[in-house]
Amino acid sequence: SVVKASLKNKPDYAAPRLRNLSVNNLPSAVRRFVEKSVDLCAPADVHVMDGSEAENRLIVEKLLADGTIVKLPKYKNSYLTRTDPKDVARVESRTFISTKNKCDAIPTPASDKIKGTLGNWMSPEELERVVQDRFPKSMSGNSKIRYLDFTASSAGNNFRHVRKINARNGFPGRTMFVIPFSMGPVGGPMSKIGVQLTDSPYVAASMRIMTRIGEPVLDRLSKGEDFVRALHSVGRRQNMLPSWPCDPERTVILHKPESNEIISYGSGYGGNSLLGKKCFALRIGSTIARREGWLAEHMLIVGITSPDGAKRYICAAFPSACGKTNLAMMQAALPGYKVECVGDDIAWLKYNPKTKMLHAINPEAGFFGVAPGTNWKTNPNAMATMESNSMFTNVGQTSDGGVWWEGMEPPAEGVTITDWLGKPYDGSSVAAHPNSRFTCPASQCPIIDPLWEAGEGVPISAILFGGRRPEGVPLVYEAFNWEHGVMVGAGMRSESTAAAEHQGKQIMHDPFAMRPFFGYNFGDYLAHWLSQESRHGDIVLPKIFHVNWFRKDEQGKFLWPGFGENIRVLDWILRRIDGDCSILESTPIGYVPKENSINVEGLSPTPNMKELLSVPKKFWQREAEAIETYLKEQVDKDVPEPILEQIAKLKERLSE
Numbered sequence: 027s028v029v030k031a032s033l034k035n036k037p038d039y040a041a042p043r044l045r046n047l048s049v050n051n052l053p054s055a056v057r058r059f060v061e062k063s064v065d066l067c068a069p070a071d072v073h074v075m076d077g078s079e080a081e082n083r084l085i086v087e088k089l090l091a092d093g094t095i096v097k098l099p100k101y102k103n104s105y106l107t108r109t110d111p112k113d114v115a116r117v118e119s120r121t122f123i124s125t126k127n128k129c130d131a132i133p134t135p136a137s138d139k140i141k142g143t144l145g146n147w148m149s150p151e152e153l154e155r156v157v158q159d160r161f162p163k164s165m166s167g168n169s170k171i172r173y174l175d176f177t178a179s180s181a182g183n184n185f186r187h188v189r190k191i192n193a194r195n196g197f198p199g200r201t202m203f204v205i206p207f208s209m210g211p212v213g214g215p216m217s218k219i220g221v222q223l224t225d226s227p228y229v230a231a232s233m234r235i236m237t238r239i240g241e242p243v244l245d246r247l248s249k250g251e252d253f254v255r256a257l258h259s260v261g262r263r264q265n266m267l268p269s270w271p272c273d274p275e276r277t278v279i280l281h282k283p284e285s286n287e288i289i290s291y292g293s294g295y296g297g298n299s300l301l302g303k304k305c306f307a308l309r310i311g312s313t314i315a316r317r318e319g320w321l322a323e324h325m326l327i328v329g330i331t332s333p334d335g336a337k338r339y340i341c342a343a344f345p346s347a348c349g350k351t352n353l354a355m356m357q358a359a360l361p362g363y364k365v366e367c368v369g370d371d372i373a374w375l376k377y378n379p380k381t382k383m384l385h386a387i388n389p390e391a392g393f394f395g396v397a398p399g400t401n402w403k404t405n406p407n408a409m410a411t412m413e414s415n416s417m418f419t420n421v422g423q424t425s426d427g428g429v430w431w432e433g434m435e436p437p438a439e440g441v442t443i444t445d446w447l448g449k450p451y452d453g454s455s456v457a458a459h460p461n462s463r464f465t466c467p468a469s470q471c472p473i474i475d476p477l478w479e480a481g482e483g484v485p486i487s488a489i490l491f492g493g494r495r496p497e498g499v500p501l502v503y504e505a506f507n508w509e510h511g512v513m514v515g516a517g518m519r520s521e522s523t524a525a526a527e528h529q530g531k532q533i534m535h536d537p538f539a540m541r542p543f544f545g546y547n548f549g550d551y552l553a554h555w556l557s558q559e560s561r562h563g564d565i566v567l568p569k570i571f572h573v574n575w576f577r578k579d580e581q582g583k584f585l586w587p588g589f590g591e592n593i594r595v596l597d598w599i600l601r602r603i604d605g606d607c608s609i610l611e612s613t614p615i616g617y618v619p620k621e622n623s624i625n626v627e628g629l630s631p632t633p634n635m636k637e638l639l640s641v642p643k644k645f646w647q648r649e650a651e652a653i654e655t656y657l658k659e660q661v662d663k664d665v666p667e668p669i670l671e672q673i674a675k676l677k678e679r680l681s682e
């Protein structure tokens with residue numbers, strides 16, 4: 027191809043070369059990946075990211091020029107993006123795992139009439155067809171000048187040059203950014219490397235916040251370290267918004283776990299485009315984890331120091347938009363407690379032979395948090411984290427140069443708001459999209475844990491499962507043992523939220539909060555979880571709990587105050603970790619707190635603890651039935667026997 031030819035003839039064609047990072051200097055495996063993708067997508071230019079400040083300024087300048095972002099003068103180095111209104115959330119129905127054998131990727135439902143809900147499979151041949159249908163020339167322009175050598179004519183600042191051409195000739199083709207990135211601290215024993223290629227400067231800028239990118243990662247690659255190949259293009263369609271190109275009708279998010287490849291087309295929205303996050307750290311990550319004997323989970327990681335000075339770390343898996351970020355950086359309402367944040371969305375957990383415990387790292391370097399509902403009362407630490415160097419997506423904009431969303435403190439007198447669609451906000455609709463997000467560096471979190479970048483991770487004493495359950499599910503209960511706990515994870519259900527394309531507030535099955543993120547057959551995933559107990563003879567497994575901040579009264583009001591007050595539940599959990607048996611009561615579903623064993627001192631109004639902790643028998647009989655039916659229908663013969671036994675025991679206990 028023309029580009030490939032220019033690559034051979036002109037070793038310096040990649041621009042701007044802030045630190046002499048040209049395609050030709052890339053380690054050969056990376057270079058082959060770039061060349062192959064350049065051939066396919068025909069970008070106008072290639073830029074290898076070094077991760078520097080200077081480079082970031084150029085990308086921001088380009089984004090401002092394109093109208094993709096606007097500056098938010100109220101905060102330092104922070105910007106607002108409005109996406110195409112059709113590109114606002116993850117698209118689970120267009121997300122596929124591609125393997126030779128279908129049963130490696132997803133379970134086979136018990137009958138043809140049952141639609142599988144635990145992932146989508148695509149054959150390698152179909153994947154090739156889908157790719158060839160979308161990617162050829164996806165980064166190229168419609169003008170004849172698209173192969174101009176920007177370096178020669180623009181003295182190291184190709185963005186300004188591209189802009190000029192843009193104005194003259196319409197869309198001249200895009201720059202392909204080459205982003206070497208590390209999930210986990212660079213070089214850490216649990217960390218993994220990826221290389222993302224993207225034609226979206228918004229993605230390039232966001233990857234710099236969400237992962238560790240640039241030269242240190244290139245050094246690892248030069249030493250021959252293996253990497254996940256991640257190709258992303260926002261694609262082409264007629265009448266696309268120049269500031270937010272995308273192709274919503276043809277969006278696909280593809281994964282090839284057998285060759286550690288990710289291919290994402292048509293969407294710029296974070297969950298679909300920041301490929302280190304859901305695609306790598308969870309979907310591909312879970313398949314690597316299975317091969318290597320560890321776990322890749324949709325979990326926050328938090329450290330809690332109790333008044334006696336003991337510090338414990340816990341992980342919690344809640345579905346998207348169900349409270350992970352808030353719990354991970356909560357401002358504890360009980361005196362004497364100190365909460366510190368390791369991660370708010372993803373945990374990689376691995377047995378550590380020194381402590382005999384599961385240790386967890388947060389593979390990310392930033393937060394991609396739900397904006398609505400976040401304020402100085404509910405989550406002051408998140409608010410402080412995003413005061414600078416942050417990217418806001420689809421939130422409202424205030425006339426004094428700040429942001430606003432539903433649930434935030436009202437803006438000052440006289441300040442007006444522009445909504446996420448760019449229209450004046452008058453209160454008749456929302457100012458921020460319900461899935462609007464803030465993207466900010468984790469290092470800016472005032473309560474970031476001193477060990478958040480520890481390569482070997484932090485030891486995990488407990489795992490919490492949870493979700494939005496308006497009815498029947500107690501504030502907290504504890505599993506009887508590991509096998510029972512794995513069954514509790516398998517039986518998780520939650521109200522759907524705006525984080526994905528599902529409509530309404532249906533209660534959906536969401537095992538382990540991983541339903542959209544499994545990289546392999548969920549039946550095998552269950553077996554892998556169960557195997558943790560026998561895999562290492564001496565392992566001290568975390569205790570497993572289930573929590574529910576979202577139970578409602580008859581008027582539809584939350585029974586529990588939530589947020590910082592959730593420390594009261596964690597306090598009970600910590601006492602259980604210490605082995606206090608005087609605070610529990612055995613019920614058919616697990617151990618629940620004994621009356622008065624949760625500290626509600628100083629809460630007003632006093633919550634209805636009887637209601638919050640009740641385990642309605644009829645409800646749970648139906649629940650156990652629903653979980654069993656779901657697993658038998660969806661996973662059929664791949665459900666491990668111990669899980670079915672645990673459900674049978676639960677039903678037995680409920681019938682006594």
Ligand code: GDP
Nearest residue numbers: 346347348349350351352396398399575588589
């Ligand atoms: P994540 O997507 O799992 O990280 O969830 P977030 O922590 O971002 O929370 C999602 C939404 O749930 C936000 O609007 C929060 O304000 C809200 N939320 C989080 N924790 C609680 C809680 O304890 N109680 C209530 N009522 N809402 C919560």
Ligand code: PGA
Nearest residue numbers: 116297345346347371525
């Ligand atoms: P969340 O992360 O879990 O914080 O919502 C994004 C997502 O899961 O899409």
Ligand code: MN
Nearest residue numbers: 324345346371
């Ligand atoms: Mn998530």
Ligand code: MN
Nearest residue numbers: 350351395396
């Ligand atoms: Mn979150």
